[in-house]
Amino acid sequence: MMVFEANPKSLYQEYPSTVAVVGAKLGNTVNFMAAAWHTMLSFSPPLFAVLISPKRFTHSLIEQSGEFTASFLPYSHSRIVELLGRHSGKDLNKVEAFNLRLEEGHNVKCPYLKDAIAVYECQVVDAPTYGDHTLFAGKIVGVHYDPEAFDKEGRPVYQALLYLGKDAYTTNDPARVVTYDLKKLK
Ligand SMILES: Cc1cc2nc3c(=O)[nH]c(=O)nc-3n(C[C@H](O)[C@H](O)[C@H](O)COP(=O)(O)O)c2cc1C
Numbered sequence: 001m002m003v004f005e006a007n008p009k010s011l012y013q014e015y016p017s018t019v020a021v022v023g024a025k026l027g028n029t030v031n032f033m034a035a036a037w038h039t040m041l042s043f044s045p046p047l048f049a050v051l052i053s054p055k056r057f058t059h060s061l062i063e064q065s066g067e068f069t070a071s072f073l074p075y076s077h078s079r080i081v082e083l084l085g086r087h088s089g090k091d092l093n094k095v096e097a098f099n100l101r102l103e104e105g106h107n108v109k110c111p112y113l114k115d116a117i118a119v120y121e122c123q124v125v126d127a128p129t130y131g132d133h134t135l136f137a138g139k140i141v142g143v144h145y146d147p148e149a150f151d152k153e154g155r156p157v158y159q160a161l162l163y164l165g166k167d168a169y170t171t172n173d174p175a176r177v178v179t180y181d182l183k184k185l186k
Contacts, residue, residue, distance in 0.1 A: 016162035016170055019081050020070040020120075022050050024061035025110040030095050030102070032113070033058045034085030036163045037133065038070065046140035048120050051133040057089035062136055066124045067108040071116035074149075075159040075171035080115075082167060107141040117158055118145040 003010075020038040024031055037051035048070065052059045062068045073081060083098050094100065101114035105121045112119040122138025129135075149158040159171045 012165040015165045018072060019085075019161055019163050020050055021073060021081060021084055021113055021116070022052065022058055022062075023069040023071065023110050023112055024058050024065060025067070026061045026065045029061065029089075030111060031058055031061055031089035032071075032084050032094055032100065033089070034081050034163075035070075036165075041137055047125070047137055048122055048140050049135050049137045051130075051135050053133050054129075059134060061089075062124065063127065063134075065110070067105075067110050068122050068124070068136065068138060069105055069108065069110045069112040070120040070122065071113035072118045073113065073115055073161055074117050075161045075169070077115055078161055078169040081161060081163075081169075086167075103144075105142065106144075112144070116144070117149045117156075119143065 015036070017036045020035045021032050022035045033052075033056055035050045035052060039049055041047035041049050050068065050070065052062070058068075080098060080100075084094060087094060087097070095102065102111040103114050104111050108121045108123065110121070112121070119142075120138070120140045121142030123141050124136050125139050126137040127134050146158075149156060151157050157174050159174065162170050162172065164170055
């Protein structure tokens with residue numbers, strides 16, 4: 001039996017979702033937060049978006065700098081993602097407090113996380129607000145990834161970090177994959 005209702009608990013239907021750790025830099029201030037609300041927007045030009053509440057410290061940094069990075073960490077790093085998603089840069093320097101290991105961006109001033117499996121460097125091209133979140137649409141101006149974590153088609157073959165909502169995480173099983181040959185599929 002399906003239940004018909006709309007409340008915060010019933011709005012978790014898109015989970016599990018990968019988490020982008022969003023980095024932002026303004027002057028000497030560097031900050032990172034967890035974002036489960038993110039999506040590719042376009043291949044050509046390459047556009048990637050994160051949805052960030054104006055309440056977040058990261059929001060003001062991206063609004064002013066016009067840049068961000070998105071670092072994708074593996075399942076083994078769920079603890080650090082939870083810490084970055086439950087503490088604000090308004091209250092503490094997360095880079096120092098959590099001993100984050102950083103790499104400098106190549107085409108943006110903002111750094112990314114060294115432990116990431118994949119990273120997008122983005123320059124903001126649009127920032128509309130929808131309800132209580134701003135969609136920062138970024139042109140991808142740089143991509144980094146660990147080639148061993150992806151197959152020859154570019155599919156991820158590592159244990160991704162998947163968010164279930166309400167501080168819970170899980171992962172995929174790279175051994176359980178179904179691949180279709182469209183010519184043989186009836
Ligand atoms: C797994 C996870 C996913 C999150 N996803 C989002 C998101 O997509 N958008 C958002 O605005 N906040 C999201 N949050 C909340 C922010 O990460 C959190 O408020 C963080 O403390 C903001 O940090 P800041 O104030 O330093 O920017 C998420 C939190 C967690 C734990």
